[in-house]
């Protein structure tokens with residue numbers, strides 16, 4: 396049976412680091428069990444560091460092999476930041492300290508039901524201060540399972556400044572037995588504050604090779620090997636995206652529509668039409684992805700509010716209800732915006748892959764195509780545009796992504812890109 400790190404594709408170095416840290420963490424717990432008076436995490440980690448150094452005197456033990464209470468997992472989207480954080484959380488809760496994948500600690504953490512593992516997945520564009528304060532407060536409590544309180548924050552780059560400060564306070568004065576695992580694209584100050592960064596150990600993940608992604612799709616998800624290979628290449632190292640392409644016909648249809656853009660750009664009018672189509676497709680995809688959750692949440696809230704009755708205080712309850720519904724609508728709108736941006740970004744990454752293929756063909760570079768199914772079209776582009784023309788188009792797509800990231804209105808950025816792609 397595979398252990399908890401099995402799904403971390405193509406990240407051998409990071410897995411080594413995490414395994415060693417989990418073993419060190421288990422040693423901390425064993426030491427604490429022998430000497431129960433030691434209750435400060437700092438003392439435990441210091442004792443551990445000494446232990447590691449002692450071992451290092453004889454064998455070549457990495458001094459960074461030990462455990463620490465705050466970690467940042469960085470890497471490009473789809474490289475497995477949150478997979479790594481969850482696996483490490485499981486290894487910390489593992490009865491054997493190894494992330495065996497079999498014991499209740501491993502099982503419940505991977506299933507998301509462990510009482511001492513809290514997972515923050517921001518649904519909107521940012522993680523607010525109230526959410527963070529509540530989290531930090533709960534994380535300070537004694538772990539009910541006797542091991543660690545683990546807080547996993549996916550997309551820590553979406554922390555508001557105030558939320559970041561609340562988190563920083565907790566990381567600076569860590570409660571005993573609390574471990575923070577943050578996920579972010581990079582340690583650039585735009586993604587994570589310098590002060591938080593300075594308190595954390597960084598685990599960099601790389602973009603996994605297509606072969607490694609194809610292997611895991613075939614082994615874990617039972618995808619046919621040829622489909623797995625095609626999906627892994629088309630997803631450009633994004634494991635989740637590769638799985639969706641392999642298994643979801645709608646995702647394949649949307650991708651084909653995006654890759655049809657280059658041959659449709661026959662004039663100014665066509666460029667604007669293509670921009671509209673791309674934006675509307677992203678909106679439709681996003682709407683479909685959040686519709687069900689929105690409806691369920693609203694129904695649940697209305698039921699809860701409807702149970703309030705008509706007795707004394709009902710007027711106040713109704714005023715409160717209006718406020719709660721408004722809050723919910725605000726949250727849902729923020730989540731929908733996020734989903735639209737994500738969908739549009741996926742389309743732009745696919746499109747960038749097409750022009751990258753044209754560029755590598757024009758340069759006769761010995762690298763595999765991203766989109767094997769549009770290789771002929773990319774080859775025709777390479778002949779027509781040469782390397783410079785293909786590069787200019789690739790840059791136009793990347794500039795569009797950067798503009799949207801910098802809060803330019805998506806429609807304006809996409810229209811500018813389509814015109815640039817048409818003009819070359």
Ligand SMILES: [Zn+2]
Nearest residue numbers: 489495498501
């Ligand atoms: Zn286990």
